[in-house]
Amino acid sequence: MGTVEQTHQAPHVLVVILSIQGHINPMLQFSKRLFSKGIRVRLAITISVAKSMHTKICPNIISVDTFSDGYDNGIKKEDKIESYIERSKLVGSQTLGDLIKKQESLGNPITCVVYDSFYPWVLDVAKQFNLPVASFFTQSCAVCNIYYHVQQGLLKVPVAGPMVSIPGLPPLAIADLPSFVSVYESHPGIRTIMLNQFSNIDKADWLLFNTFDKLENEVVSWMSNLWPIKTVGPTVPSIYLDKRIEGDKDYGLDLFKPSNEICMNWLNMRETNSVIYVSFGSNVSLGEEQMKEIALALKEGNKYFLWVVRESEERKLPSDFAEETFEKGLVVQWCPQLEVLSHKAVACFITHCGWNSTLESLCLGIPMVGLPKWTDQTTNAKFVEDEWEVGLRIKVEENGIWRKEEIEACIREVTEGEKGKEMRKNCNRWKELAKEAVDEGGSSDKNIEDFIQSMLCTLR
Ligand code: UDP
Numbered sequence: 001m002g003t004v005e006q007t008h009q010a011p012h013v014l015v016v017i018l019s020i021q022g023h024i025n026p027m028l029q030f031s032k033r034l035f036s037k038g039i040r041v042r043l044a045i046t047i048s049v050a051k052s053m054h055t056k057i058c059p060n061i062i063s064v065d066t067f068s069d070g071y072d073n074g075i076k077k078e079d080k081i082e083s084y085i086e087r088s089k090l091v092g093s094q095t096l097g098d099l100i101k102k103q104e105s106l107g108n109p110i111t112c113v114v115y116d117s118f119y120p121w122v123l124d125v126a127k128q129f130n131l132p133v134a135s136f137f138t139q140s141c142a143v144c145n146i147y148y149h150v151q152q153g154l155l156k157v158p159v160a161g162p163m164v165s166i167p168g169l170p171p172l173a174i175a176d177l178p179s180f181v182s183v184y185e186s187h188p189g190i191r192t193i194m195l196n197q198f199s200n201i202d203k204a205d206w207l208l209f210n211t212f213d214k215l216e217n218e219v220v221s222w223m224s225n226l227w228p229i230k231t232v233g234p235t236v237p238s239i240y241l242d243k244r245i246e247g248d249k250d251y252g253l254d255l256f257k258p259s260n261e262i263c264m265n266w267l268n269m270r271e272t273n274s275v276i277y278v279s280f281g282s283n284v285s286l287g288e289e290q291m292k293e294i295a296l297a298l299k300e301g302n303k304y305f306l307w308v309v310r311e312s313e314e315r316k317l318p319s320d321f322a323e324e325t326f327e328k329g330l331v332v333q334w335c336p337q338l339e340v341l342s343h344k345a346v347a348c349f350i351t352h353c354g355w356n357s358t359l360e361s362l363c364l365g366i367p368m369v370g371l372p373k374w375t376d377q378t379t380n381a382k383f384v385e386d387e388w389e390v391g392l393r394i395k396v397e398e399n400g401i402w403r404k405e406e407i408e409a410c411i412r413e414v415t416e417g418e419k420g421k422e423m424r425k426n427c428n429r430w431k432e433l434a435k436e437a438v439d440e441g442g443s444s445d446k447n448i449e450d451f452i453q454s455m456l457c458t459l460r
Contacts, residue, residue, distance in 0.1 A: 010040050011040065011112055011456065012042065013031075013042070013111070013112045014113045014114070015030070015031050015041055015114045015115075016096065016114070016119060016122050017049070017116060018046075018118050019075075020283070021254075021255050021281075021282035022283070023116050024255070025235070025251040026138050026233070026235040027235075028057065028058075028252060028253055030114075030208070030235050031043060032062070035058075035062060037448065037452055039452060041061075042062075043057065043064045044067050044099060045065075046066065046069045047067070048069075048072055048073060048074045048075075051072070051074075052074065053253050054254045054255070054257045055253055065099055067099050068091050068092070069088040069092045069095075070090065071087070080189065081189025081190055081193070082192070084189075088121075089121040092122070096122065097129075100131075110131060111459055112133070113125075113126035113133045113134070114133075114134045117135045117201075118193050120197060120200055123200050123201075132206075133204055134206035134451070135206070135208070137197070137207065138356075140209075140216060140376065140379070140380060141223060141231075142168075142169055142383065143178055143376040146169070146177060146181060147181070147195055147197065148198050149166055150181055150195060151198045152198070159174055159181060176378060178375055179375055179378055180194055202227075204227070205454075206451060207227045207228060208232050209232065210232065210356075211359075212234060212433070212434060212442075212444050213231050213437065213443040213444075214433045215388070215430070230447035231437075231443060231447055233444060234360075236338070236360055236363045237249055240364060241434060241438050242439040242440070242442075254334065255282065256310065256333060258335055258336050260335075260336050260339070262330070262332060263330065263339075264336070264340075264343070266330045267340065272344045272345060273415070274303060274304050275343075275347060276301070276305045276306075276346075276349075277348070278305060278306070278307040278308065278349075278351075279335070279349075279351060280313075280351075280352040281352050281356075282310070282354075288316045289401060291318070292318050293401065293402060293407065294307075294404075295318050297404040297411070298325070298329060300404075303347065305329040306340065306346075307329060308331075308333070308335050309332075311333050337357070341360055346366055348367055348369060348411060349366045349369070350368075350411070351368050351369070351371070353370045353372045353378075353384060354377060354380070355376060361390070362427060362431065363434045363435075364431065366427060367424055368384055369410040369414055370392065370394060391414065391423060392413060392419075
């Protein structure tokens with residue numbers, strides 16, 4: 001199948017993105033894939049994202065518009081999630097509708113909407129304008145299937161254990177479920193967002209998932225019986241996989257300022273497989289006691305380390321940690337994660353198992369030590385250890401703390417043990433399969449082509 005000619009007649013897709021780094025990256029990357037196939041893409045980002053971004057989004061190829069979700073200065077700690085759900089829907093429906101009308105009045109009408117599944121109200125806005133619409137899920141199919149079962153009342157909560165059986169998934173222990181399901185009393189507001197993804201999903205024309213068929217084979221097949229599902233991932237920049245999109249080497253929109261040069265210069269001085277990379281993504285917040293356990297494990301271990309500690313977390317580091325470890329470690333507030341993971345010096349990734357980080361590690365062939373804290377991370381860590389066999393999930397104490405000894409033991413096993421060697425082999429196998437999926441004619445590539453063809457049919 002060929003590329004659609006990028007003319008004024010080509011589909012004009014509005015991609016509506018949520019203000020969180022882990023949601024921006026996959027949707028932006030998917031947009032670049034669409035663009036590379038001749039589709040005109042217009043990103044709708046919130047005013048708060050526009051205010052805090054540190055990089056320009058692919059200038060010259062993707063148009064960017066802003067809309068207000070009612071939180072133009074970002075969401076504050078004191079804001080209640082329940083109010084956020086209400087207000088973003090109310091204000092967002094209005095401002096996004098205005099944006100669609102504006103394009104119409106400029107003679108450049110939107111012909112399809114792709115929205116982040118955490119914003120189910122966008123589907124209703126699109127339908128008011130009679131536009132075809134795709135819901136984009138930024139979490140794994142497995143996790144979404146669990147939420148769907150809770151939303152439908154098919155999985156009763158609080159969950160009675162010890163094991164749970166859900167179609168398309170391996171048997172899961174309670175601790176393997178997303179935290180909003182396993183610890184039912186926690187974060188009811190966020191749980192509502194997770195379950196609301198399915199509140200109006202039957203009206204969606206397509207469901208797009210940042211995953212690939214071979215990675216989540218059974219659950220993808222099972223869910224395909226319910227909805228028009230298309231796996232379109234992994235949405236990792238093209239240079240790391242198929243190399244078909246020229247110059248596509250990073251996502252291109254950072255909400256945190258990365259220390260690119262410092263990190264890469266530091267890594268360039270290290271030997272192959274000598275560095276542990278540690279990051280908890282853009283959201284996880286750890287307690288002081290937990291930070292100390294990690295700090296001690298890194299300080300006393302026999303490897304170098306590169307640790308991302310966001311500005312808001314820095315004060316929890318043991319005092320003098322940076323001075324005491326300056327010969328073996330580097331602590332930065334944000335790094336170019338893909339470049340880091342693809343550097344030959346990196347031996348292992350200590351990760352919170354956010355879905356993007358998990359996919360990135362898998363695609364770049366780096367085995368993981370999973371320290372999942374909450375949300376979907378626990379389920380991802382289960383799959384990393386038991387299904388894909390590309391890492392270990394750390395044991396957690398009753399009080400939720402990961403101890404230094406356990407962290408050290410996992411690092412040793414992954415970097416020096418027999419299991420670690422197997423994990424590396426498995427990682428390389430997954431890396432090849434991920435590449436195959438997005439390469440020409442691969443399952444995700446075909447799904448994107450099919451999506452484009454069906455979009456074209458709606459234009460005729
Ligand atoms: N990331 C990055 N630099 C960092 C830490 C993270 O660029 O120092 C990126 C990472 O590559 C990933 C995203 O931020 O694409 C985090 O998404 P993920 O789903 O892993 O976690 P979340 O932040 O949503 O918890």
